[in-house]
Amino acid sequence: MKQGRFILQPERFCIWREVKVLNSFPQRLVGMLMQHGLxxxxxxxxxxxxxxxxxxxxxxxxxxxxxxxxxIVEVRRNVQPGGMVRLRGTRSVIECESGFPYPLEHWCGRRLEFEEKEVDYAED
Known part of the structure; x- marks a missing residue:
């Protein structure tokens, strides 16, 4: 599984330092189902x-x-379990636990850069 971090441009401020990229259908279907928080x-x-x-x-x-x-084109906060959300104008989606402390809504229109990192699979 590809991993990395997201950096807000142009400041190069790291918003999420651990990002798992879910590309395959099984990964996407399961997503965070087995998690009890992040x-x-x-x-x-x-x-x-x-x-x-x-x-x-x-x-x-x-x-x-x-x-x-x-x-960033849209931010939805505090999405509760049991539903479905469609985001207009969106080509990809980032999910994190509710209550993320940064002012994501104020950064609409700002670009995020994904920086991939090497993953040591022996540790997984």
Whole structure:
């Protein structure tokens, strides 16, 4: 599984330091179902995605929609378990645990850069 971090441009401020990229259908379908929460600074990124579900989730999420240039186009806070959310103008989605402390809504139009990191699979 590809991993990395998201950096707000142009300041190069790290918003999420641990991002797991979910590309395959099984990864996307399961998403965070088995999680009972996420540490601050951790997120999941769903490239080529404009809608997410929260069926079977155990906690509320904050959801960030990015356009094709990875600019923030929409933010939904405190999405409760048991529903589905479609984000207009979105090409990919970031999910993190609800209550994320940064002012994501104020950064609409700002670009995020994904920096991939090497993953040591021996530790997993």
């Amino acid at each position: 540490p601050r600074g951790q997120a999941y990124w769903f490239p080529s995605c404009a809608a997410v579900h929260s069926w079977g989730m155990h906690f509320a999420m904050d959801i960030v929609g990015l356009d094709a240039q990875q600019r």
